[in-house]
Amino acid sequence: MSIPQEHDYIGLSEPLPVEKSSDKILPSSSASGIEKNSVLNLRETELRLGLPGSESLERKAGNWVSLFGKDLKDESGNGLCQGSLKSFVSGAKRGFSDAINGSGKWGLSISGGSEVDLGKNDVLFSPRGVCKGNNTMQSCLPGTSVKEISSVKAVEEEEEKKNESGNTAPASKAQVVGWPPIRSFRKNTLATNSPKNSEVAGKSGSGCLYVKVSMEGAPYLRKIDLKTYRCYAELSSALEKMFSCFTIGQYGQGLAGQERLSESHLMDLLHGSEYVLTYEDKDGDWMLVGDVPWEMFTDSCKRLRIMKGSDAIGLAPRTMQKCKSQN
Amino acid sequence: MDPDQSEDSPSNSANSHGPTQPQSPFPDEVLEKVLSFIDSRKDRSSVSLVRKDWYNAERWTRSKLFIGNCYSVSPEIVARRFPRIKSVTLKGKPRFSDFNMLPRDWGANVHSWLVMFAKVYPFLEELRLKRMTVTDESLELLAKSFPRFKALTLSSCDGFSDNGLKAIASHCRNLTELDIQDSVTDDVGGGWLSCFPENFASLEVLNFSSLNCEVSFDDLERLVGRCKSLRVLKVNDSITLDQLRRLLVHAPQLMELGTGSFMQELTPRQYEDIESAFSNCRNLQVLSGLWEATSLYLPVLYGACASLTFLNLSDVALQSSEFAKLLVHCPNLRRLWVIDTVEDKGLEALGSSCPLLEELRVFPSDPYDRHHRDGVTELGFLAVSRGCRKLRYVLYFCRRMTNAAVVTIVQNCPDFTHFRLCIMTPGQPDYLTNEPMDEAFAAVVKTCTKLKRLSVSGLLTDLTFEYIGKYAKNLETLSVAFAGSSDWGMQCVLEGCPKLRKLEIRDCPFGNAALLSGREKYEMMRSLWMSSCNVTMKGCRLLAREMPRLNVEVIKDEGNDDGQADRVYVYRSVAGPRRDAPPFVLTL
Numbered sequence: 032m033s034i035p036q037e038h039d040y041i042g043l044s045e046p047l048p049v050e051k052s053s054d055k056i057l058p059s060s061s062a063s064g065i066e067k068n069s070v071l072n073l074r075e076t077e078l079r080l081g082l083p084g085s086e087s088l089e090r091k092a093g094n095w096v097s098l099f100g101k102d103l104k105d106e107s108g109n110g111l112c113q114g115s116l117k118s119f120v121s122g123a124k125r126g127f128s129d130a131i132n133g134s135g136k137w138g139l140s141i142s143g144g145s146e147v148d149l150g151k152n153d154v155l156f157s158p159r160g161v162c163k164g165n166n167t168m169q170s171c172l173p174g175t176s177v178k179e180i181s182s183v184k185a186v187e188e189e190e191e192k193k194n195e196s197g198n199t200a201p202a203s204k205a206q207v208v209g210w211p212p213i214r215s216f217r218k219n220t221l222a223t224n225s226p227k228n229s230e231v232a233g234k235s236g237s238g239c240l241y242v243k244v245s246m247e248g249a250p251y252l253r254k255i256d257l258k259t260y261r262c263y264a265e266l267s268s269a270l271e272k273m274f275s276c277f278t279i280g281q282y283g284q285g286l287a288g289q290e291r292l293s294e295s296h297l298m299d300l301l302h303g304s305e306y307v308l309t310y311e312d313k314d315g316d317w318m319l320v321g322d323v324p325w326e327m328f329t330d331s332c333k334r335l336r337i338m339k340g341s342d343a344i345g346l347a348p349r350t351m352q353k354c355k356s357q358n
Numbered sequence: 359m360d361p362d363q364s365e366d367s368p369s370n371s372a373n374s375h376g377p378t379q380p381q382s383p384f385p386d387e388v389l390e391k392v393l394s395f396i397d398s399r400k401d402r403s404s405v406s407l408v409r410k411d412w413y414n415a416e417r418w419t420r421s422k423l424f425i426g427n428c429y430s431v432s433p434e435i436v437a438r439r440f441p442r443i444k445s446v447t448l449k450g451k452p453r454f455s456d457f458n459m460l461p462r463d464w465g466a467n468v469h470s471w472l473v474m475f476a477k478v479y480p481f482l483e484e485l486r487l488k489r490m491t492v493t494d495e496s497l498e499l500l501a502k503s504f505p506r507f508k509a510l511t512l513s514s515c516d517g518f519s520d521n522g523l524k525a526i527a528s529h530c531r532n533l534t535e536l537d538i539q540d541s542v543t544d545d546v547g548g549g550w551l552s553c554f555p556e557n558f559a560s561l562e563v564l565n566f567s568s569l570n571c572e573v574s575f576d577d578l579e580r581l582v583g584r585c586k587s588l589r590v591l592k593v594n595d596s597i598t599l600d601q602l603r604r605l606l607v608h609a610p611q612l613m614e615l616g617t618g619s620f621m622q623e624l625t626p627r628q629y630e631d632i633e634s635a636f637s638n639c640r641n642l643q644v645l646s647g648l649w650e651a652t653s654l655y656l657p658v659l660y661g662a663c664a665s666l667t668f669l670n671l672s673d674v675a676l677q678s679s680e681f682a683k684l685l686v687h688c689p690n691l692r693r694l695w696v697i698d699t700v701e702d703k704g705l706e707a708l709g710s711s712c713p714l715l716e717e718l719r720v721f722p723s724d725p726y727d728r729h730h731r732d733g734v735t736e737l738g739f740l741a742v743s744r745g746c747r748k749l750r751y752v753l754y755f756c757r758r759m760t761n762a763a764v765v766t767i768v769q770n771c772p773d774f775t776h777f778r779l780c781i782m783t784p785g786q787p788d789y790l791t792n793e794p795m796d797e798a799f800a801a802v803v804k805t806c807t808k809l810k811r812l813s814v815s816g817l818l819t820d821l822t823f824e825y826i827g828k829y830a831k832n833l834e835t836l837s838v839a840f841a842g843s844s845d846w847g848m849q850c851v852l853e854g855c856p857k858l859r860k861l862e863i864r865d866c867p868f869g870n871a872a873l874l875s876g877r878e879k880y881e882m883m884r885s886l887w888m889s890s891c892n893v894t895m896k897g898c899r900l901l902a903r904e905m906p907r908l909n910v911e912v913i914k915d916e917g918n919d920d921g922q923a924d925r926v927y928v929y930r931s932v933a934g935p936r937r938d939a940p941p942f943v944l945t946l
Binding site: 261326 | 457459514568621721722
């Protein structure tokens with residue numbers, strides 16, 4: 032298929048830990064038995080990137096204006112403006128929408144002090160991101176939001192220009208120009224997951240690499256983009272989150288939140304649990320995940336399968352040399 | 359009134375002494391000889407203010423020129439005052455241009471300077487440029503005008519392509535340093551490296567790590583092989599591990615190394631070879647590059663790390679375990695730059711392995727929070743402060759912080775000279791108490807009496823700025839974003855902070871009253887930047903009218919009402935308003 036698509040559960044699991052903006056959660060035509068209406072409704076309740084209440088990312092400009100226009104009639108003071116700015120720049124995870132409501136409190140206390148000073152100054156208005164007083168806000172806001180949008184758009188265009196070779200994550204969320212203060216050359220090296228160098232055999236450096244993931248006993252499969260992970264630990268934790276609803280046992284329980292595993296640890300972990308992660312390689316053989324360097328694995332992996340440990344006894348780990356001689 | 363080039367003294371008249379000057383106790387030649395030993399800019403500036411003959415002696419003996427803002431003075435004025443310059447450092451754009459806050463063709467073009475230098479300083483040997491636009495034409499002029507030219511540094515510059523670099527490589531027979539740091543330009547091919555003549559062997563410093571080009575490895579290898587004095591070599595990521603090994607075999611004497619790509623399928627034999635190549639580098643003090651290094655290949659480095667003082671891992675996203683293992687081999691580390699994928703756990707390992715650490719910079723792997731990676735928190739910073747008591751420079755990007763943590767950190771490390779904390783969500787409070795971060799920065803300025811540079815972030819009220827104004831006696835550079843409640847905050851800083859030189863502010867509720875309150879102060883500073891604040895054209899015009907020795911420049915955003923001054927750049931200058939300002943820069 033040409034367009035990468037994601038199939039998502041009906042709210043049973045969280046979205047992938049690494050999610051690109053372009054991956055809209057679309058209803059698949061092959062998701063039989065699911066009414067279109069119900070899927071759309073459930074999308075409203077999903078945890079996604081984007082401002083709360085936003086339908087899709089194209090409408091973020093419209094949302095930005097409405098956030099100012101509508102909500103500010105309800106609350107007053109500086110707090111909301113700062114809170115809005117926060118959600119604006121952060122892309123509004125749920126936690127931040129709470130912060131918006133919470134920020135109203137401290138915002139008011141601050142504005143209490145500064146409003147006294149306002150009287151002394153004659154030219155003060157047109158707030159930018161941080162609003163000054165109640166009476167000024169309504170008049171200036173449409174202008175403000177337009178400004179923010181244009182600067183946001185400029186950022187996005189710039190971001191897209193910078194995302195040249197190999198960067199699979201296009202500019203998505205609304206961002207403030209020049210914030211956080213990172214040099215552009217750092218942004219390019221850090222955010223990309225795919226290697227740029229053509230030295231490593233067979234690397235294209237761009238696009239995505241979707242493989243099916245099946246699990247014994249699960250009623251449906253998942254698809255993941257291998258390009259979005261940098262190492263086995265990330266893959267493992269993503270799969271754990273994705274399939275946790277199906278595991279009765281302690282699959283991957285050894286993964287304490289912050290820990291990152293090296294490739295050798297992964298094998299220990301899998302051996303300790305009921306389930307084993309395997310993959311089908313280019314030759315059609317089923318292999319144990321974790322034997323070969325990550326790059327080699329993503330190169331040769333065609334699909335993944337989570338097997339019960341007892342079924343995976345027949346798989347023998349291969350050495351790097353053996354794999355290399357095959358390629 | 360004579361201009362004063364130095365940053366540190368006010369631009370007052372240097373020569374208005376009494377009616378007659380008493381006879382100097384010794385002849386000019388002696389005075390000049392003595393003064394020729396003085397290197398420090400500050401001292402030279404003081405010397406020039408003593409009396410007229412000292413001023414003259416100083417100007418004849420000065421050989422190094424430092425201009426922190428290229429628009430504060432003109433090439434003509436400089437040429438008139440200093441006849442014998444061999445080394446020039448020039449800085450151009452305001453720092454926020456690094457973050458795309460200035461349009462491309464804003465200015466700071468070095469060409470007019472080079473034209474003047476070609477006329478007046480034919481014996482120029484060094485040119486160090488920062489945030490300037492450097493065209494190929496300028497590089498060609500440079501290459502052909504100065505027969506003794508030795509050292510070129512282009513730090514965060516733009517505007518050139520490989521044609522300009524080819525000219526440098528071909529014509530600068532005595533070149534010892536070619537350092538292209540962080541200059542991002544997409545048009546550079548790699549052909550320039552092959553333009554060094556076959557008999558050219560004087561290179562000591564070569565840094566092209568930020569260039570996006572492929573050089574001829576054969577030519578590079580030959581070049582490295584014949585430059586026996588090479589002590590700094592930083593290649594870009596087009597160079598593979600195995601190629602690096604060959605370079606190291608030619609140059610085991612290297613003191614600073616920037617590797618190329620660290621990701622390559624190696625046979626066991628190749629692995630051993632590169633391991634031993636690294637082990638033979640016994641003088642290595644600085645290491646950087648390491649693109650795409652993984653736990654598989656990092657161990658080849660271990661043998662070279664014993665004398666390492668500066669490790670720059672800002673191009674490779676390591677995990678905590680491989681990072682910790684690497685640190686065990688670097689007990690003498692003084693400076694570390696790292697990406698936050700090492701997380702708090704990695705920073706704990708840093709605290710235990712590197713007690714001599716003086717500088718730490720932690721960069722975010724996910725600045726726009728796309729992947730919801732955790733990065734580092736206040737716990738990591740705390741851990742470092744407990745283990746590394748000599749910490750004096752920190753740049754820390756994080757998503758959460760607490761006042762209590764910062765208070766403890768500065769108690770552990772009171773010697774901070776540079777404290778740059780960036781809580782990435784604008785206006786974010788203490789995540790435990792939900793209060794502003796005022797107390798954190800209060801602790802910083804009260805405890806760290808040597809503080810020279812401060813960047814604040816998080817939710818901050820005017821209280822923070824009251825503290826800064828009151829306690830930060832040595833502060834020279836202050837960066838503020840999304841902070842403060844009113845003009846009062848900025849006024850506190852401008853009325854306090856006696857040594858303030860650079861003030862950069864964005865997205866704060868500071869308006870004309872604040873701007874105008876600092877009018878005399880700006881003459882003692884290098885520059886002021888204010889963007890997306892509440893300053894208006896009226897206020898800027900007023901400032902410009904009252905302070906003729908300041909340049910007040912405004913850039914307006916499109917689609918805004920005419921009253922708003924969106925980006926304001928104020929700086930002292932003896933050269934008057936810019937003559938090369940593009941149309942969108944309004945000089946008031």
